[in-house]
Amino acid sequence: MSEQVRSSVSVNHGFLHTGDGDLNVFLQLAAAAGKDPRVVADDHLRWLRRRFLEPGGFGRARTVLESSGTVLLEGAPGTGRKAAAWMLLAELYSGAETFKEILPEEKPPYLRTGHVSEGALLLVDLSVITSEASWTEIQNELPGFRTAVREHGAHLVAVLPDTTADPLGADLRPFRVEITRPRAGPALQRYLRAGGVPAAETGPEPAGLSGFLAVNPPMRRIAYFAELVIEARASARPEDDFAAWCAAALAVLDNKQSVRVTEKLAVLVQGPQRALLLATAMLHGAPAEVVRRGAAQMLQVVEHPQDTLPLLEHEDITVRLKAIDAAADSSGRVRFTSFGYDAAVRAHFWAHWPELRQPIERWMTDTVGLPGMEDSDRETLVKRFADLCLHDRYRDLLLDFVRQCAQDNRNGDRMSAAVQALRRGLEHEAHGRFFRRRIYDWSKDTAISKGLSQVLVVACWKVIAVHHPDQAMVRLHHLARRERGTTHARDALDRIVAADDQLRVWMLKRLADRLESADETWKRFDAGMFLEFVGTVPLTAPGPLTRPPLSDPAVRERLISGWHAVLRLHPYETWRRQAERWIRAALEDERNREHLLDVLVGGGGQRTDLLAPLYIVTRDLALPTSETRERHARLVGLVRQKIDAALGLQMA
Structure with a gap:
């Protein structure tokens, strides 16, 4: 075939290198980004199943779904409706079906029947709908959408809006099931068991935990608290017990560490001290040499005057770390002495020094390529920065970080950091749609760098395709049209459609x-x-x-x-x-x-x-x-x- 028609190889033969030397970096990038989408979806379901506790109404929802092919889940925010939706679909999964999460479009028609494929397991999240007019229109579209689901042998679980003044119509009420939250205590214990904390180590229930559970926290907050308890246990002293772990976790949850940060910054008035404090918070758990270089890099980025003292008169890193309440452990990794203090420091600098946000982004671009930084440390650093940026006002900073890291497609560390940052944004429940839209815009832009194009290919193939395979295909199609000298986008598209005949159609x-x-x-x-x-x-x-x-x-x-x-x-x-x-x-x-x-x-x-x-x-x-x-x-x-x-x- 002519090069114009076919410049990639069959999906069964892997990637063909038709480019100018960047294939190894791309393959490493793809491998580091994780497993193929179908495997990731399976892993996600296994992870969720180990932590899931059936909410009230789940049995009835199962019966309605099995008998009609559709169930509409209603419930207060925080009851675990979306997790219940995934588990209802997971019970129907035999290994051959395609999972697809559908968000309503931004304008009518909100529900497109073209999203429905043969035998698909569909989750439609309508909880994002806040407009009564939009909800009324969606109710008008739902019967036709259900017809398409039935004709294609698919199954539909829809999560209804949080609050609606307009009740369900008579034709939809038979499919409505109310979900009520499971008991908080057993739900927390299930998360702890799944995280490796044995039952023998989690009793008796301390007073602080009882107070936390008594207010019926949302399921997402219970899950986060469980993660904090597991982390506190991992970093605790031998004499600490369940009560101490819970107290440490609650201190983070209630943001009590922020007061300590304010007090510490009143004492640490010198630029090098504050640079070390922030670098330690961002690189918490990294080797001491990496933290030292990160602090030096922070001073350069903010153009702080250089220290004029002779080299032998400088304080050593151990003394400097002690001044910020940190130390290197037996393996040489630097941590603060108080659990959760690193997160409080990051949040304080980000919230109270707005003029530092862009310098921190530039520092990130330099730091992810520091010598001696292990892949796991780099991934954790990117995650922390991305979490700071996941707010309506700061998301563009994360996108700029991605763009800067992808400028040199031969730098595997920075390219990998760009993919990890995009993954964090794409997988965020509230912001994922924004990042998918920006990737769509980028995919149609012929002016993006070659490195950014490769990052987008991996993000589409390994992240978006897990729950939104149709959107991944659209973006890869645009990228494939525009790539020059390589066939990465086209080959990734091959792999996605080869995994599912309905996607190919x-x-x-x-x-x-x-x-x-x-x-x-x-x-x-x-x-x-x-x-x-x-x-x-x-x-x-x-x-x-x-x-x-x-x-x-x-x-x-x-x-x-x-x-x-x-x-x-x-x-x-x-x-x-x-x-x-x-x-x-x-x-x-x-x-x-x-x-x-x-x-x-x-x-x-x-x-x-x-x-x-x-x-x-x-x-x-x-x-x-x-x-x-x-x-x-x-x-x-x-x-x-x-x-x-x-x-x-x-x-x-």
């Missing part, structure tokens, strides 16, 4: 739609991609309702459009082998024969110059010795009839 329909548009810029590229993806097996294989996609007239219409573009835009030798596969499939598959041939011949339109080569492919088809000439002859005659009918020469 969805991508074929998208390509066909784009090939019918007036924009000529990408038509040849899209036609080549259509040709690559248009294998017959995903189109003829029956879905959960034993209905292959090819039996759908709308799908056949899109395929005809795509084949017409291929035949029109590419030479015979480019598309001949794929056409041969279709002809051979029609020869062997009697059930789908007519549809296969109708699509191919339909792709030729009424043009003799396009139809004649299809006839030649059919006539010259190489047959295995077991094939009978009679069956092939009948197929050739059938194709001839369909071509004649297309040209208006006779009735088929």
Whole structure:
């Protein structure tokens, strides 16, 4: 095939290096980003199952979902509705279905039936809806969306808005189930067991914990508290017990450490001391040498005057750390002496020194590449910075950090940090949509750097595709159109669609739609991609309702459009082998024969110059010795009839 049509390799053969030396960095980047999306989804469900405690109403929700294919979960915020939704779908998962989380669109139609694929397990999160007008419109759309779910053999769990003055209509009320929060104490204990804390170490219940649980905290806060207890246990003294761990966790939860930070900063008035304090908070748990270099780098970024004292008169790092209530442990890693103090320091500087936010971002770009920093320390550092930025006002700082780290695509450490920062934003429940939108904008921008393009490819493939595979495909499609010298985006797209036949069909329909548009810029590229993806097996294989996609007239219409573009835009030798596969499939598959041939011949339109080569492919088809000439002859005659009918020469 020509380079213009096909510059990547089959998904079964991995990534083809057609670039200028950056393949190893990209492959390391992809490997560091984690497992493939389907495996990540499985891991997430296992993680959730170990921590999940059935809320009130869960059994009824299960019954409604199993009997109708739809359940609408209602409940107060903090009751664990979304976790319940995932677990309801997980109980239906056999290993073959596609999980898909759908957020309502920003304007009508809010629910697109095109998101529904055969046998999909769908979670629609409507809790983000705050407008009564939008909720009213969504209620009008839900019956049609449910119809699409039923017709595709899919299952739908929707989380209803938190508060609505407009009640559910009569046609939707049978699917409504109220979820009530599980008991706080058992829920906390389940989280602790899953985190490796044995029951023998978690009793009796201290007074502070009793007070925390008595106010019925939201499930998310209980989960966070459990994480803090587990961390406090890991860093505790041998004589500390469950009560001490809980007290330390509650001090962080109640932000009591912030008072200590204010008091300490009143004493630490010198720039080098404050630089060390902030660097230690950001690099908490890293080797002492990394912390020392990080503090020096902080002074450079803020353009602090250099110390004029002779080198031998400087205080050593141990003395300097003691002044900020920190020390290096037996392994040489630096930590504050008080649990949770590092988070309080980070929050204090971020909140009370707004003029430091951009310098901290620049410091981050330099620091993630410091020599001696281990991958785990770098990942933790990026996570801490991202968490500071995950606010409506600061998200652009995180995006700028990603952009700066990706400037040099040969620097694997910074490239990896860029992916990790995007992952943190994408996986955040409140901000994920914002980051997906910005990645979409970037994916259509031809001016982005080569490194940023590679970072976006990995983010789409390894992060977005876990719960939003259709959005990952759209973004990878835009990136594949624009990449030069490499085929990373195209190969990642190959891998996503190869993992799910329904995603492949969805991508074929998208390509066909784009090939019918007036924009000529990408038509040849899209036609080549259509040709690559248009294998017959995903189109003829029956879905959960034993209905292959090819039996759908709308799908056949899109395929005809795509084949017409291929035949029109590419030479015979480019598309001949794929056409041969279709002809051979029609020869062997009697059930789908007519549809296969109708699509191919339909792709030729009424043009003799396009139809004649299809006839030649059919006539010259190489047959295995077991094939009978009679069956092939009948197929050739059938194709001839369909071509004649297309040209208006006779009735088929």
